[in-house]
Amino acid sequence: MPPYNKTDRSTLKRLPARGFYDRDLVHKILDEGFICHVGFVADGKPVVIPTGYGRIGDKLYIHGSQASRMLRTLKTGVAACVTVTLVDGLVLARSAFHHSINYRSVVIFGNATLVEDPEEKSAALLAFSEHVIEGRWKDVREPTEQELKATTVLMLLLEEVSAKVRTGPPIDDEEDYDLPVWAGVVPLRIVAGAPINDPRLSPEIVPPEYALNYKRG
Amino acid sequence: MPPYNKTDRSTLKRLPARGFYDRDLVHKILDEGFICHVGFVADGKPVVIPTGYGRIGDKLYIHGSQASRMLRTLKTGVAACVTVTLVDGLVLARSAFHHSINYRSVVIFGNATLVEDPEEKSAALLAFSEHVIEGRWKDVREPTEQELKATTVLMLLLEEVSAKVRTGPPIDDEEDYDLPVWAGVVPLRIVAGAPINDPRLSPEIVPPEYALNYKRG
Secondary structure (H helix, E strand, C coil): CCCCCCCCCCCCCCCHHHEECCHHHHHHHHHHCCEEEEEEEECCEEEEEEEECEEECCEEEEEEECCCHHHHHHCCCCEEEEEEEEEEEEEECCEHHHCEEEEEEEEEEEECEECCCHHHHHHHHHHHHHHHCCCCHHHCECCCHHHHHHEEEEEEECCEEEEEEECCCCCCCHHHCCCCCCCEEEEEEEEECCCEECCCCCCCCCCCHHHHCCCCC | CCCCCCCCCCCCCCCHHHEECCHHHHHHHHHHCCEEEEEEEECCEEEEEEEECEEECCEEEEEEECCCHHHHHHCCCCEEEEEEEEEEEEEECCEHHHCEEEEEEEEEEEECEECCCHHHHHHHHHHHHHHHCCCCHHHCECCCHHHHHHEEEEEEECCEEEEEEECCCCCCCHHHCCCCCCCEEEEEEEEECCCEECCCCCCCCCCCHHHHCCCCC
């Protein structure tokens, strides 16, 4: 797929070697994560709120209660910045200065639009659900018309997007490599524990495969 | 410790039952996390960037290269919003509508100030390092004067702060509890893998305890 266009805002100014505009890489990072941090301006000041998301092609969807201040603000079409960060490891160098973190992040600039078409809205909610936990949607009671009405879905086009990646071992100053200090990477990942039954669950219902073997990436 | 004061901006408007201003809870969330998402306004538009942080009492510290656009913008004292999110689990309800995520988050509003005092700057960098990986600082080469000069440290006072927490099982509509659908929580946590030696590490150096048994929270 063609890369995203670099705009002034999405062009990485510092350490450009860590910056990427590759569409497949951006999609891969977005698909491994499921929590984004949404930034918007309210009363002239920045607000950053975590929320889940789903993706269909080059459209990112977020949703929530129609009472949510974030969604009520964003649906007016104000500028937004949505950031997804995956933390892959701690990079332990021989000097304090060269310690770092291995990560993959995506920053999206844009303006959200309200999804009003019922079909797109349903498709977005399904995509959201499958994005967070694949296989769940077919098992649950689908939204009623009233629930759909109470849910705001917003779409942000993936257009002005960049990814940033740091990977690999520490890079120490040449003269520090002889120091008798352990150096390397402590890898980090998100792991699911054993599913916890709802206290009101009927005893004959067992957890489905997607809950027993949940993993990301 | 006394709770944080609620301001108009930090008061949770929706689901106030999930909102907290308790200082110990805020500190606990901040201490378990180590990546924050920093929001600021540049050219009238929001920008959200992930970065590490440390805490000393009611001061949150972030740092980075003096060339960083984020730090150069924030050090002018513009409004900032710093959000830390811990994802604790997926909440699987019997209806699509009542699915949720268990999480703990902290949102801090404020204006960063540049740390110029050399002692505070050194203390902040030590706190940052110990926050990310306790025990590391004593093993590594400390920053030189030139490295300190190349590092910008900013402080944000914890003053206008709120925490938000969702915990526990799904809350379904009463009539849905009889559906033959598994419901409950898939707990999530961050786990460290076995440390990966730097390819240039001398073979006699073994990973320290804090790298072998790294955990958060």
